[in-house]
Amino acid sequence: MSIETVATQPIPGQKPGTSGLRKQTRVFMGPHFLENYVQAIWTGLGGAAGTTLVLGGDGRYFNDRAAQVVLRMAAAEGVSKVIVGQDAILSTPAASHLIRSRGADGGIILSASHNPGGHDGDFGLKYNGANGGPAPESVTEKIFAATKTITEYRILAAIDVDLSTPGTHRMGDMEVEVVDPVADYADLMETLFDFDAIRALFAGGFTICFDAMHAVTGPYAKAIFEDRLGAPAGSVVNGTPSPDFGGGHPDPNPIWAKDLVDRMMGPDAPDFGAASDGDGDRNMIMGRGIYVTPSDSLAALAANATLAPAYAGGLKGLARSMPTSGAVDRVAEALGLDCYETPTGWKFFGNLLDAGKITLCGEESAGTSSDHVREKDGVWAVLLWLNILAQKKQPVAELMAEHWAKFGRNYYTRHDYEAVDTGIADTMVAEMRVRMRDMPGRKAAGLRIESADEFAYHDPVDGSVAEKQGLRFGLEGGGRVVVRLSGTGTVGATVRVYLERLETDPGKLHEDPQEALAPIVAAAEAITGLKQRTGRTAPDVIT
Ligand code: G16
Secondary structure, three states, X not given: OOEEEEEOOOOOOOOOEOOEEEEEHHHHOOOOHHHHHHHHHHHHOOOOOOOEEEEEEOOOOOHHHHHHHHHHHHHHHOOOEEEEEEEEEOOHHHHHHHHHHOOOOEEEEEOOOOOOOOOOOEEEEEEEOOOOOEOOHHHHHXXXXXXXXXOEEEEEOOOOOOOOOOEEEEEXXXXXXXXXXXXXXXXXXXXXXXHHHHHHHHHOOOOEEEEOOXXXXXXXXXXXXXXXXXXXXXXXXXXOOOOOHHHOXXXXXXOOOHHHHHHHHOOOOOOEEEEEOOOOXXXXXXXXXXEEOHHHHHHHXXXXXXXXXXXXXXXXXXXXXXXXXXHHHHHHHXXXXXXXXXXXXXXXXXXXXXXXOOOEEEEXXXXXXXXXXXXXXXXXXXXXXHHHHXXXXXXXXXXXXXXXXHHOEEEEEEEEEEEEOHHHHHHHHHHHHHHHHHOOOOEEOOEEEEEEEEOOEEOOOOOOEEOOOOEEEEEHHHEEEEEEEOOOOOOOEEEEEEEEEEEOOHHHOOOOHHHHOHHHHHHHHHHHOHHHHHOOOOOOEEO
């Protein structure tokens, strides 16, 4: 087998975003696009010869072809061994676990996460390091720099490796080990949680509906919830992964998982409902008649985590991304724990986890996890909820009511405006950056603006600084508005407006969040002029 050296030239726009490189599938399938980026990864890493890597993806359209290209380029690079999930499938948290448990040097994850799949959908690729987590910005910047100077890439002339059954193959001098994508991950979960208690919960008639959204968690959820824990067959719905996610949008939020929401709000709702996304790192949590926001879920998990064996010894600390609500901060304060505020992007939790400063962390974007891996983990979040419910023996709605009564309720919502003209979005942010200096003291829709700044993160572990991570406005009465542009969209700009208000009055803890936040929403519009600038009358997605 020979190595081909192919002449190429830089392709504009190969800048990794919040989580790796995400583009429309047809862009990724364009001439040299994938190959250029993979070669840039090797260059950005300073070479990958002699390393062991993990490879897998969420099974979306082009996953299988892309995996074979990555393998041939890894072989040409001199990589010693690649551990691949069967059929090139691995959920993102399972890939993170495999990197860590096998002592690999890193891994490549093929996924555009919650973005739709298919030929007309999106595709993505990201590099994770030896800790199992997304590469930090110091690495992604080197990768991006390499995409701008590339002149050639190297690829092995070889036929496809058979990835359909576990076993070991050779591709040139490189070993390719195909592994069961579920088994190791399911074993890890069994070490963290009290499976006997959860089994007893199901045996007692507790019911669950887990919506895998036709994406990667189907096999994981069936193996864990139905096979190992005894939930009745059919507890996992939409559990067979498909390359275009059944034509759906695999994003577990009340808009895209509406079927589950309707079921959980209906008369025959199961006790517990959950959904996960394309690559299995996000989660949505529901109880009968109640949707738990990701920010509240993080807070409730943090408050009760010691009921699960893995966390029984106590938590080291907590962290949330800046736009995530302050609900977890209140738990941290009560427990006497440090609580860190990081920029959006799971990669920013990596140093805190590696340094042992935190045990649990999460984001408003439906991500929660712990130090068991270095990615957010949807199935893990569901299991921790189940473990807690198995111990507390109370409905989700009751648990949340008690939580709010004790800590107060951070009413929270996110309003997304998608596919906004990039010029309009950039101008809005640029203008606000200037105007915000004079905003404190002024009023927005009747509310006094008490603070206005742009979030910059100083990593307490390695001292790195990440600037321009979102515009923040503090309002009288404890309200907060955050505005930032998404780093995961592929068409135009997605403007995210995060809205929050703390309520501690025991008589006002059970209002509709949109109504409870109406004054904050009005203030946000007065500050941003977003509707007026875009001509939109309402957000595209409300979570
Ligand atoms: C990714 C990142 C998350 C981030 C989310 C939203 O999630 O891993 O850390 O919160 O995107 O980012 P943005 O607001 O920039 O779109 P995922 O599930 O898409 O990998």
